[in-house]
Amino acid sequence: MKALLVEDKVYIRKGLLHLLQSMETDVEVIGECGSVKEAVVVANACRPNLVFLDINLIDGTGFDFLDQTGHLDFKVIFITAYEEYALRALKIGAVDYLLKPVDVEELQLALEKVKNLPSGEQRKRIKTAKQVWYKNDSTLVLSLSDSFQVIDLQELLFCESDKGYTSFHLANGKKYIVSKPLKEYEEQLQKVNFTRPHQSFMVNLKFIDKYDKSGIIFLNNGKKIPVSSRKKEAFIATFLKYNSL
The missing domain is CATH 2.40.50.1020 (LytTr DNA-binding domain)
Structure with missing residues (x-):
């Protein structure tokens, strides 16, 4: 799977990259981005199969990125800090997420779950999470x-x-x-x-x-x-x- 890392904190990106490289997976990281604007450009150019996506980015949210790349077909694993609204939204939507700092066992579980979940079903779950998120934070x-x-x-x-x-x-x-x-x-x-x-x-x-x-x-x-x-x-x-x- 070709993966894109979208996270505005460099040390989180590098830590996740190191974990992925140390694991026996078929995930190949093809790009790293720190903003919605940059991630949209890279996603359109590289066509990833999987995106590790931070919710809070410097120029918007992970949901903004998903809105602008709806024509692309990829799966998503969210990355978030322990924030009440973010976790509530993701849990209600039953969407896979990783807490910062990322744990290797949690990463492995998230990868297994997202690979077995049809992309159409995941998009429905993300839509539910998005509705909860914006109700709380906008x-x-x-x-x-x-x-x-x-x-x-x-x-x-x-x-x-x-x-x-x-x-x-x-x-x-x-x-x-x-x-x-x-x-x-x-x-x-x-x-x-x-x-x-x-x-x-x-x-x-x-x-x-x-x-x-x-x-x-x-x-x-x-x-x-x-x-x-x-x-x-x-x-x-x-x-x-x-x-x-």
Whole structure:
């Protein structure tokens, strides 16, 4: 089987590659990718039979990759960290997955299961997992003073924290304020391409127009977001990686 490794952490890819090479299998790794964009190009060119696929990638999710390669015929083994939403989605869909760091025995079991599963049946299971995943991770329910507000995270520009309150600013100009600190939402937002350049802000990377080296982020609606000196190096690395894919 010709296999493609799609994982944005190099050490995870190299570790998985080493395990596959040390095992007696018919799996030949034909490529390694760290992003959705790169993986789509390589998959179309190389036509793998099997894809080891991370769920959270720097420019999207593994499901984004599958949406863009639906015309190709390959089987999938997901790779994921111990994340509540990811594991719940995969378990409900009965989809094969490997937890990071990958264990050799679990890898062997996953390979055996996926080889014996018809591709059509696996795609049905992945579709179920995808529906569960997006239900949990593409929206956020905010508890306001008089209602519960559902927001689409793909339309969220940035969040701002102030004295235990957090304001959510959407691309359509709407603003919602909740009486919870920003740290309550940080983990979920980081899964969908948000970064925290300052203690008081989280920003959606896709809405950044430019970064001024003086330490200011300019969003595409003109809003300016400060970058703290302590977080500047990490922010620049994340920003450049996101925009180089």
